[in-house]
Amino acid sequence: MRYNVNKAWALDDTTLYLEFDDGRRGTYDMSDLIGVGVFERLSDPAEFRAARSDGFTVVWPCGLDIAPEELYENCVAL
Template structure:
């Protein structure tokens, strides 16, 4: 779909650089999620850096994911 993630890259300070199929791109801040449930595992920087894409969503190997709709709602333009 047009909002599927096509590029994701881990950045400093638990940010993700994201590009969507619709041409939008920007930074998504994961810090607000790191103290909640399954996302706590992402505090391990080596694990956080294993971010990837599965079926258009941002994912990690142990099942954490961020839906494209959430990315669209919270995506910030890079400075």
């Protein structure tokens, strides 16, 4: 199944708010990922807070993204 992130923004320096195309809403905590591997770039709070949806997943200006399946399956539903 394909999950599209329609809306996304940072709630703080580690947590995303997400809305999916099927109406699901939730939060996704990235605190375990930030600072690790490619996500090192998101250690800068300004960079993390620049998160947005591209209509498919969450993207950052630095070129990073994260799989929408990961976001959907592991977000805490609201």
